[in-house]
Amino acid sequence: MTAPISEHLTDPADAREEGRRKIEWARQHMPILAALREQFEADPPFDGERVGMAMHVEAKTAVLAETLAAGGAEVAITGCNPLSTHDDVSAALDAVEGVTSYARRGVEDDAYYEAMESVIAHEPTVTVDDGGDLVFAIHEEYPDLIEGIVGGCEETTTGVHRLRAMADDGALEYPMFAVNDTPMKRLFDNVHGTGESALSSIAMTTNLSWAGKTVVVAGFGHCGKGVARKASGQNADVVVTEVDSRRALAAHMEGYDVMPMAEAAAEGEVFVTTTGNRDVIVREHFERMGDGVVLANAGHFDVEIDLDALSDLAVDTYEARDGMQAYEMADGRRLHVLAEGRLVNLATPISLGHPIEVMDQSFGVQAVCVRELTERGTEYAAGVHDVPDDLDREVAETKLAAEGIAIDGLTDTQREYMDSWQHGT
Numbered sequence: 200m201t202a203p204i205s206e207h208l209t210d211p212a213d214a215r216e217e218g219r220r221k222i223e224w225a226r227q228h229m230p231i232l233a234a235l236r237e238q239f240e241a242d243p244p245f246d247g248e249r250v251g252m253a254m255h256v257e258a259k260t261a262v263l264a265e266t267l268a269a270g271g272a273e274v275a276i277t278g279c280n281p282l283s284t285h286d287d288v289s290a291a292l293d294a295v296e297g298v299t300s301y302a303r304r305g306v307e308d309d310a311y312y313e314a315m316e317s318v319i320a321h322e323p324t325v326t327v328d329d330g331g332d333l334v335f336a337i338h339e340e341y342p343d344l345i346e347g348i349v350g351g352c353e354e355t356t357t358g359v360h361r362l363r364a365m366a367d368d369g370a371l372e373y374p375m376f377a378v379n380d381t382p383m384k385r386l387f388d389n390v391h392g393t394g395e396s397a398l399s400s401i402a403m404t405t406n407l408s409w410a411g412k413t414v415v416v417a418g419f420g421h422c423g424k425g426v427a428r429k430a431s432g433q434n435a436d437v438v439v440t441e442v443d444s445r446r447a448l449a450a451h452m453e454g455y456d457v458m459p460m461a462e463a464a465a466e467g468e469v470f471v472t473t474t475g476n477r478d479v480i481v482r483e484h485f486e487r488m489g490d491g492v493v494l495a496n497a498g499h500f501d502v503e504i505d506l507d508a509l510s511d512l513a514v515d516t517y518e519a520r521d522g523m524q525a526y527e528m529a530d531g532r533r534l535h536v537l538a539e540g541r542l543v544n545l546a547t548p549i550s551l552g553h554p555i556e557v558m559d560q561s562f563g564v565q566a567v568c569v570r571e572l573t574e575r576g577t578e579y580a581a582g583v584h585d586v587p588d589d590l591d592r593e594v595a596e597t598k599l600a601a602e603g604i605a606i607d608g609l610t611d612t613q614r615e616y617m618d619s620w621q622h623g624t
């Protein structure tokens with residue numbers, strides 16, 4: 200176990216002030232969480248609840264944590280990736296009443312898991328995960344706590360895959376909402392959020408333009424679609440690699456070149472992996488790449504680019520820029536890896552993660568799911584559950600109201616028409 204972040208910093212007061220200002224800026228652009236906070240303060244739904252969180256600890260996540268605390272929860276939080284924590288935000292969050300933050304940037308694996316154990320020591324009644332590490336640790340190491348857990352929420356595709364695999368093995372022992380899979384999250388966060396933030400992190404870390412570049416996007420799922428669309432919008436030539444025939448066809452119909460990675464390796468100048476799978480770019484691909492290429496991963500874990508093979512091939516490695524490691528090959532070619540192959544939009548030194556507005560939606564869904572669990576959690580069996588549609592709509596309606604956007608409603612005649620099967624030609 201470890202101590203909260205404030206006890207690890209040499210000047211916690213300064214860090215707290217910096218972090219507090221970042222959180223304040225994020226809060227100003229998160230109208231959904233603001234509306235939910237107002238609701239939670241008026242009638243606290245989380246009195247007596249302990250929420251354990253393992254997420255990317257930066258300003259937007261801090262607003263979610265403080266919103267849950269404002270609703271009466273005791274919140275304990277740590278990171279879900281050793282490079283995505285912003286220490287100043289973590290320190291500011293640790294100073295919020297009802298919140299303890301153990302997240303620290305750049306810790307080794309041991310300290311990463313010690314911080315997770317410290318969160319678990321709060322004996323959470325609800326868990327909020329991004330990648331599934333917290334749920335997994337509880338099931339593996341602390342099964343006695345499961346009885347006291349009403350349920351949890353999972354933020355990302357990889358985490359939901361992990362949970363479904365656990366459920367298929369009969370190993371998942373409490374209900375989990377697949378927040379990732381709901382429209383208000385996936386159609387915005389994975390597509391637009393990853394597209395915008397991965398590209399801006401790459402551009403700022405490398406200081407290179409997208410215009411005229413050949414950008415290889417591995418995986419044409421939700422994230423890949425976003426990366427491809429935004430790169431194309433900045434005048435890059437996009438090549439897509441896929442293993443799923445329908446996704447490959449979809450990419451083809453969008454006008455992108457589609458080919459195997461073995462071919463794309465020779466053509467690409469920037470490579471972005473978004474598959475949630477491992478070994479997507481490996482030795483045979485490195486061997487074909489040109490001098491100067493940039494390699495970035497936007498999938499959850501750092502397993503998409505085979506860095507061990509790249510290290511084996513390299514005769515020299517050095518930091519070419521902050522957050523970018525150069526691997527020099529025997530023939531003089533230099534291949535550049537961003538953020539040690541970890542989530543590029545969160546783990547380079549200048550990464551800010553998804554835009555605030557996008558995370559307001561994702562975290563709005565998280566907050567209403569935590570509310571649902573504390574109100575009706577016992578009605579859900581152990582396993583992975585879709586977010587109830589009315590909760591997803593509630594978040595969409597709150598956002599539309601905040602944007603001042605009105606939409607039409609169905610008339611009774613239209614509703615009757617849509618629900619009937621008798622109307623034909």
Ligand code: NAI
Nearest residue numbers: 355356357418420421422441442443474475476497498499
């Ligand atoms: P998805 O399931 O919609 O798409 C993944 C795609 O990759 C699929 O089309 C699949 O066929 C393809 N794929 C799998 N193995 C491949 C291979 N070897 N070569 C080429 N294509 C392959 O998943 P989604 O939602 O796009 O998420 C992808 C990853 O990104 C996950 O790890 C997820 O957790 C992560 N993620 C990252 C975010 C970020 O902030 N960077 C935000 C949201 C999700």
